[in-house]
Amino acid sequence: MxxxxxxxxxxxxxxxxxxxxxxxxMNALLASITQTVAHRASEQGAIVAVADLPPVVSxxxxxxxxxxxxxxxxxxxxRHEEPGRIEIKGRATxxxxxxxxxxxxxxxxxxxxxxxxxxxxxxxxxxRPGEGIGLAHVRALVRRLGGAMGLTSELGRGSxxxxxxxxxxxxxxxxxxx
Numbered sequence: 001m002x003x004x005x006x007x008x009x010x011x012x013x014x015x016x017x018x019x020x021x022x023x024x025x026m027n028a029l030l031a032s033i034t035q036t037v038a039h040r041a042s043e044q045g046a047i048v049a050v051a052d053l054p055p056v057v058s059x060x061x062x063x064x065x066x067x068x069x070x071x072x073x074x075x076x077x078x079r080h081e082e083p084g085r086i087e088i089k090g091r092a093t094x095x096x097x098x099x100x101x102x103x104x105x106x107x108x109x110x111x112x113x114x115x116x117x118x119x120x121x122x123x124x125x126x127x128r129p130g131e132g133i134g135l136a137h138v139r140a141l142v143r144r145l146g147g148a149m150g151l152t153s154e155l156g157r158g159s160x161x162x163x164x165x166x167x168x169x170x171x172x173x174x175x176x177x178x
Contacts, residue, residue, distance in 0.1 A: 019059035019145070021169050026053035026099070029060075030088055033068050040075055046084030053099065054092035057168040062141045067101070069134045070161050074103035079156070096147075097167055102160045108153040145169050 030050045034041075041048050048071065056063065071086060078084035082104065090099040139149045146166045153159035 019062060019169075019171070021057050021171060022060055023055055023057050024060055024063055025055055026063075026090065029064055030067060033064070033071055036068070037071060037075060041084070041086075044075065044078060044084055046075060046078060046086065048086045049088070051087070051089040053088070053090040054097050054167075056097045056165055057170075058145050058165055059169070062145060063165075066138050066141050066163060067099075069138050070101040070163075073134060074101060074105060074159075077105045077159075078103070079106050092167060095167055097165050099163045099165075100160050101163075102158065104158040107155040107157050108151065108159055109155055110153070 027050070030053060034048045034050060037048065067088070071088070074086040075084060085104045087102045088099065089102070090097060092098075142149045142163055142165070146169050148164045150162035150164070151159065152162075
């Protein structure tokens with residue numbers, strides 16, 4: 001209960017934090033995230049592959065939290081019968097950047113695709129630690145940055161989380177500049 005209360009308090013504090021737009025080198029950001037999880041990935045026999053990613057102008061801490069959570073979840077919900085493979089790729093249009101975090105993990109039942117983004121809601125067997133806050137927080141951050149979150153997944157075959165952000169987010173009142 002204490003962990004849950006602390007998680008909710010942390011989520012509330014972060015929801016009030018002022019965002020500061022800056023150019024983010026997504027390759028460097030993902031290199032840092034993959035370095036952080038490298039030991040755990042190695043223990044699990046998982047590979048984390050990052051393609052060349054387009055930069056984005058957004059809030060560095062928020063973007064780091066988004067991708068840290070998605071990579072962490074991909075490692076957490078891997079399947080035991082085969083080594084984990086996590087791929088992060090991205091592309092840019094004139095106005096937006098789209099990033100995908102793909103994994104070959106246990107997947108999410110189609111009936112739970114929206115549920116996993118709800119606070120305190122989880123999918124599948126409850127055999128891994130968690131409070132059901134991570135993806136709700138990720139979606140809230142993405143939306144606050146003027147973006148959208150998508151999910152495609154198949155049980156036993158993995159998931160693809162898509163994060164679409166404005167190429168140049170300039171602040172809460174003026175969502176983006178093309």
